[in-house]
Amino acid sequence: MSISETHETTDPTESDGQPTTPPENGLRFLLVAVAAGAAISLALGTYAKVHTPTGDTIATFGFPAVLPMKAWLATGAAALALVQVATAMWMWGRLPGVDRPAPPWAVHGHRWIGTIAFLLTLPVAYHCLWALGFQDTSVRILAHSLLGCAFYGAFTTKMLVLRSDRVPPATLPIVGGLLSTVLVALWWTSSWWFFTTIGFPW
DSSP, X not given: OOTTOOOOOSSSBOTTSOBOOOHHHHHHHHHXXXXXXXXHHHHHHHHHHHSOOOOOOOOOTTSSSHHHHHHHHHHHHHHHHHHHHHHHHHHTTOOTTOOSOOOHHHHHHHHHHHHHHHHHHHHHHXXXXXXXXXXXXXXXXXXXXXXXXXXXXXXXXXXXXXXXXXXXXXXXXXXXXXXXXXXXXXXXXXXXXXXXXXXXXX
């Protein structure tokens, strides 16, 4: 099912006589998807809290140190998330100033942009969980720790919703927008702080 298709809920059957998914089933699936995301967030938070941080470094991928690497990868992920929001709005016909429908390359680009953004977060999250653990030494650090756990929970929920035609049509843009918002907030509580406090090392 494409992103531009809508769910029919006014009639219990399709025009070809095939039964549609009852609204209560869609709500039940949505609750399961949200619960799965919450379980992922809780599991990550629990591991980060009970795990003894190693304090070790990981591969820097050509950057001078781990922290600059994390700051730049997170910046790339957040920037791609904003691009993905723009392409999603285009596909849904909600991009300001653009009247023509989104071409096929925008649809495929939307998917690849999201994939790359997610992959960029993995080295960052790995170092946070393995080397640093869950920290709450300041409001900013506590918020960052909570947002980090919430991001992967929201990602899980979005992936489940994306593959389902049971949920209401508005579910996907809401969950997708929430996921992008969490990622940008993660960037704000980490990379932005790093750049404004430490600088812009390459």
